[in-house]
Amino acid sequence: MLLREEYDQIKEETLAYFQQSNITLTNREIEKLEIADFGLNRIREFGLQLIEYINTERCCAKDLVLLPRQTCPEHLHPPVGDSPGKEETFRCRNGTVYLYVPGPNVKNPKAVIPKDKEDTFTVWNEIILNAGEQYTLFPNTLHWFQAGDEGAIISEFSTKSTDENDIFTDSSIKRMPVVE
């Protein structure tokens, strides 16, 4: 549950990232800015801010903002009905993103996870994305990511987004945001 006051504060910080990156948003988009706290009530540790530009039956594009060291928790996009599941490309626009996918564990990960949540992060193959760098994730692939100390802006290019189908490793997560 995100308190209105906290929502407004996070929104203000998020809009400053868009401004710094010269990304112009319409008033309607600013109103619809999504702040996901995954139901964990620890928005600065586990959270994600985003503007969804388009999401049709066939394709989707968003710009995501991560505040410094903010983490999008581990999840995957499973097949849904006739669809093989969501495919997505993350393109880092500004800042640094530490992205983790299946594969050999990195020895000294750049991301830092609070002790009490360590068991909900199971893939540790590290991909570092600086501005202009990108990575494509095919469906059914566990992944999670954390911004570096400066935060980050990420463009996400994907097939249809159906967040309600995402499967999170942390069973206490609720994807759909609740604002009080």
Add this chain to the structure above:
Amino acid sequence: MLLREEYDQIKEETLAYFQQSNITLTNREIEKLEIADFGLNRIREFGLQLIEYINTERCCAKDLVLLPRQTCPEHLHPPVGDSPGKEETFRCRNGTVYLYVPGPNVKNPKAVIPKDKEDTFTVWNEIILNAGEQYTLFPNTLHWFQAGDEGAIISEFSTKSTDENDIFTDSSIKRMPVVE
């Protein structure tokens, strides 16, 4: 046919647009920058510069640059095999874009087309896109667009891009670029 000297000049101008918009590109992307002159040899009138970020079987994303008053000629994306055809969303990032689609003809179009090519532009329903504004085109829909006096940067979010299947109204057009 684009002469190397002209290609280099257009490339330099294009990269300045990306820089002004705070869009970081990798060296590999800069090397692969595409300049399409549509085989018309009138690049500043009819042309398009672009970086393709991703193009898989399911989705595609590009950033396009239009120089001042440069025009992407009228075309459509037909069904191909099992696919209904390319769906695309144009999001204006900077500058102004005049986009034309089927519908009622606008009385005083903002775009200006050279007299000798007027018959190759048949749809005149005008959509004006300023920074932060966007429009989605479904398959099989004729469209063309021209930048305003300042040029423009456009993000294109789409399904798979297969330029070789595009159907242009101007039968003298060759989509695939030739550089001498």
